[in-house]
Amino acid sequence: MKNRPNIVVSVVALVSILLTSVLNANEAKRQAYFGELHLHTGLSTDAYINGTRKHPDTAYRFAQGDPVMLQDGQFWQLSRTLDFVAITDHAESFGDLPLCLQPDNPAFRLPICKQVRAGNPVASQQLIGRWQITSAQRHAGICGEDGSRCTETEKTTWQTLQESANRMNKPGEFTALIGYEYSPVILSYSGTSKVHRNVIFRGDQVPGQAFSSYDGTIEQLHAWLDETCKEPCRALTIPHNTNASASRIFWPDKNSDGTPWTKEILERRTRLEPLVELYQGKGSSECHPGLGMTDEECGFEQWVPNCSEDNLLGCSTTNDMVRDTLVRGLAVEQKWGINPFQLGFVGSTDSHLGTPGATEENDYRGQLGYPDDSPARRLGLESYYDYEGREEVNMEEGGWGFMGPTKFSPGGLAVAWADDNTREDIWDALARRETYSTSGTRIQVRFFGGFDFDGDAHQRNNFIKQGYRKGVPMGGELAAAADGQSPTFIVAALRDPQNAPLQKLQVIKGWVENGEARSAVYDVACAGGAQPDASTARCPAREASVDLKTCAIDETQGDAQLATTWTDPDFNASESALYYVRVLENPVCRWSTYDARRVGAELPEHVPATIKERAWTSPIWYKP
Incomplete structure (x- = not known):
């Protein structure tokens, strides 16, 4: 009888060893799935005004190999299909854009809605200019003084996006994730900066509305997700285009509205925001030449210049660069016990053409629509005129000054090491940060860290199994060294x-x-x-x-x-x-x-x- 406890312990230990062995074997079978987590269709105001009319269904079919017609009448088709896609149209567009397109709605006859339908970029500026980070306001003429016309329509558009993803989702074959983009901006006389997030859900249980900049700040978005997205609903947020965020996305010691951090806010952010979009059509956010933690390879596809004393918007600071921010997170953790910048990497395109995964250099068709829909326009050889040709857009350095359209990139891809091609498995890989970003290429890469690997571990046939058993994969944590x-x-x-x-x-x-x-x-x-x-x-x-x-x-x-x-x-x-x-x-x-x-x-x-x-x-x- 005295030996029974030891027998029980031995049995428990054996079961634990066997279970660990089974889990490691399953982990070693994980596949690299290539996808897109940032893509706009005709449901986004800026995409619609520039000529994109694609329904989300069309974009999902394009990702699976179907050809689509672009604004110029040419067909486009992926040479290689994607494994997963989240269409992330701007939540701020879900109300006013549909109302501008409905003939039986009072807003239809408004001048701004006529400009939207005519593709006048001034309308885009007027509407997107309302998405201010701390003072966003719906257009009273379109939405009504109390905004109610838009708030009801927003729910319908959000439902349309969900239904499309649910229709196109094929577990084990193609994953269509439900998501949207939360898109506040910072506007001033000196430029524009973005502090956007893509919100990605694990399954089909999602809130009945999409929280937008009209509803609150980034910190309020995270609090809202905590309150409204309870099991089985699960969500994560992904900041993107940080290279031009005017320091706000990774603002040290401050929230997006300038108020000081609290431990509750940091804890919530750490839990809900495990990733950052390192690369997209607006270039790389890893590091910048001549700025902070840089090296000789940081000059890759840079979209905006470094900030100066007289230019603090539409430019890069060390607070915008991911490498600097990751290291800063180590110091934050020493002070707060929490690291809000413990971020894994993904890439995407941010294309406004409804064409997910079109990242090949030899078959680039632009990012925006009419403004860059021909080689001449993309190269700055042909001016793009605004509405009715009244004013020529500055074509210096390839158009619009320093940042386009020649400065745009085809964008990148998100890669997830997942157990299977299902919503749950792809999302779980994102949540545990077992992901990587590419600049559009389809490199496969493995990365493991540990303290017990042999010096020639990479030459072993079972190095992947050893990586999981003796260490941690990308996105993981190593405990203290002996x-x-x-x-x-x-x-x-x-x-x-x-x-x-x-x-x-x-x-x-x-x-x-x-x-x-x-x-x-x-x-x-x-x-x-x-x-x-x-x-x-x-x-x-x-x-x-x-x-x-x-x-x-x-x-x-x-x-x-x-x-x-x-x-x-x-x-x-x-x-x-x-x-x-x-x-x-x-x-x-x-x-x-x-x-x-x-x-x-x-x-x-x-x-x-x-x-x-x-x-x-x-x-x-x-x-x-």
Whole structure:
């Protein structure tokens, strides 16, 4: 009888070991699913005014391979389908836009509604200008003095979006997630900045309305989700386009309305906001040349300039850059015990054409509609005139000053390592941050961290199973290191067979040392079997060539796959740290080079002729 407790403990331990083994085996079978979490259709005001009339059903079918017709009458079709999509039309458009389009509604005859139907960009400015971050107001003429006409219509439009996703969702084959975009803006004489979020739901149980900037601030959005989205409803929010948010998305010590943080607000944000959209049609938000924690690869697809004393909107600060923000989050956690900036990565397009996943450089058709629907307009060779051709838009540097349309990118993709292609499994992967962003390419990348990996772990056939069993995947947390231990990471990437070979793998580390935010970039695997330089931690310079006349690449340079097991050589067990992987391809022609070839134009001088497509994994955090 005295031995029975030990027997019970042994049985429990055995069951635990077997259960862990089964879970690890299941985790090792996770697949990389490629998707889109940021896309607009004709339900968004800015998309409609620029000519997009697509129903969400059409956009979902495009993602699955069906061709669609664009504003210019040309058909467009994906060369490779997507696994999952969330259509995220602006919630602020759900009321006034439908009312402007209904002949039996009193608003139909208003001048602003006539401008909407005629595609006058002035109407877009007047309506979107009302989405102010702390003082948003519905248009009284359209919505009524009390706003009731719009609030009722908003529910109907939201229902339309839900019904479309439910119709198009095919568990195990194609996932259509229910979502929308919450879209407050900051407007002033010096420019415009965005502090938007995409709201993504796990299933078909969702609130009866979509919370918009008319309803409150970002912090109030999170509180509203906590109150209205209870089990089985689950939701998360994803900030995007942070590179032009005027510091507001990642404002240190302050909420979006300028009030100070509270622990309750930080806790709620940490729980509901596990991801950030690192890359999209408006460029990269990872880091910026000459700004904060930068490096030689940060000049990739930059949309806006650095801010200056006389320009604080429509520009970038260190508070807008994700790398700086991630490291700042380590310091915030030391002070508050909570890290609101513990963010995994996804990418998307933010296209307003209703064409999810159209990210190929050699077949780019624009982002907006009429303003960039031809090579000549995209290259700044042909002016886009506003309503009735009365005023020419500034075409300096390819249009609209510094930020378009030549500065736009086709956008990126969100990749989730999920158990299956279902709403629940895709959403769960997003929530645990087992995700990564690409710049549109379809690289596959694995990233594990732990303390017990062998030095050649990446060469083992079972390295994925070992990664889950002995460590954590991207998005995970490493607990405190034992004496003398340093974290070791397994990194492996497989090229996109339709894009360029891989050039190198990099680990980006961030930490706080004696109160100072620090970062470092390590090349950890080089193409061609080369080794990083011991003093610079960089691969030997070996830039593959691109024929700018034909856009042919040199397939003899670069690798089809790269992998390594890397140990941090500068580890301090007492300091919090984070690590993420950046995978670089060899150069390919940028879309603007393809467009210039099509129309026989000179290459534009204000954007590069070639780019190095890439992927960024969600970080792994070390917490002492």
